[in-house]
Amino acid sequence: MKQIIALAGSNSKNSINKQLVEYASSLVDNVEVNLLDLNDFELPLYGIDFENEKGIPENAHKFLDLIKNSDGIMLSLAEHNGAYTVAFKNIFDWMSRIEGKTFYGKPMLLMATSPGGRGGASVLQIALDRFPRHDAQIIAHFSLPSFGSNFSEGKIINEELNNDLKAKVKQLQKAL
Ligand SMILES: Cc1cc2nc3c(=O)[nH]c(=O)nc-3n(C[C@H](O)[C@H](O)[C@H](O)COP(=O)(O)O)c2cc1C
Numbered sequence: 001m002k003q004i005i006a007l008a009g010s011n012s013k014n015s016i017n018k019q020l021v022e023y024a025s026s027l028v029d030n031v032e033v034n035l036l037d038l039n040d041f042e043l044p045l046y047g048i049d050f051e052n053e054k055g056i057p058e059n060a061h062k063f064l065d066l067i068k069n070s071d072g073i074m075l076s077l078a079e080h081n082g083a084y085t086v087a088f089k090n091i092f093d094w095m096s097r098i099e100g101k102t103f104y105g106k107p108m109l110l111m112a113t114s115p116g117g118r119g120g121a122s123v124l125q126i127a128l129d130r131f132p133r134h135d136a137q138i139i140a141h142f143s144l145p146s147f148g149s150n151f152s153e154g155k156i157i158n159e160e161l162n163n164d165l166k167a168k169v170k171q172l173q174k175a176l
Contacts, residue, residue, distance in 0.1 A: 002071040002176045004028065007036040009088030009123075010078035016147045017076035017120075020113045023155050024142075025074050027169040031176065036066065038087050045086075046093040060094035067095075068104050072176045073136075076111035082122040101135035107175035109168055110141040119145030139175045140168035 006025040008017035018037070025033040041059040044050055067073065078085045084092070095102050110127055112120025124143055131138060142165050144150055149158075156162040 001030060001032050003032040003034060003069075004072040004074060004172075004176070005034045005036055005066055005070045006074040007038065008076050008078060009038070010085050011038045011087035012078070013039070015078060016113055016115070016151070017078045017111070019151065019154070020111060020144055020147070020156075021074050021076040023151075024076070024109065024111065024165060024169055027166055028173050031071075031173065034066070034070070036063075038091060041091060043090055043094055046090055046097075051097060056094060056097055060091065060098060063091055064095045064098055064102070067102070067106065070106055072172060073103065073106050073108040074111070074172070075108060076113060077120060077123045077127055079112060079114050079120040079123040083126055084123055096134065103131060103134050103136035105135050105137050107137050107139045107172055109172040110136075110138050111143065113144035113147045113151070115147050117145050119143035119147075137175070140171045142168050 006021045008015045008021050010017050022035060041063050043057050043059050112124040114120045121143055124141060144161060150156055150161055156165060
């Protein structure tokens with residue numbers, strides 16, 4: 001059976017992006033989902049001095065191996081000040097020091113949500129520009145605006161947005 005990893009680009013215990021990615025991953029059929037949490041991959045803040053003195057921490061290798069051994073990726077990015085959260089940027093930076101082709105050409109559904117009306121559009125755009133340079137194969141992207149109004153009890157309650165996400169999950173599934 002195909003296996004995907006699903007994660008939020010956030011270290012918040014109550015991450016809305018984690019809730020979204022959990023829901024999105026429940027929509028794929030006959031695929032094993034490995035729901036990951038950045039909190040389980042604690043890492044020091046990336047710094048060249050740390051790297052030169054102590055090398056690359058094991059957790060960066062572990063996470064990269066999970067990407068490498070998966071058939072696809074569902075990622076929902078939280079937006080902090082228009083960009084990646086520190087937690088996501090940190091693990092991304094560490095992994096990119098091991099392997100520049102960080103996403104190994106794996107099919108990816110890239111998402112973002114936020115409480116505001118732009119739904120993480122800025123961080124989504126940053127990732128759409130950047131990830132392909134790291135060998136990401138972005139099959140589709142999806143933004144959920146106004147999380148508080150559009151998501152309830154573990155699912156998207158706005159029909160149009162829900163149908164849009166479902167279609168994009170199908171696209172990912174076909175690409176696995
Ligand atoms: C430091 C900080 C900066 C933020 N900047 C933005 C922002 O630029 N755009 C936005 O839509 N939301 C912003 N927010 C609100 C986040 O979208 C909100 O906290 C959301 O819950 C983060 O996603 P998460 O729950 O998955 O971690 C910011 C929140 C924090 C704490």
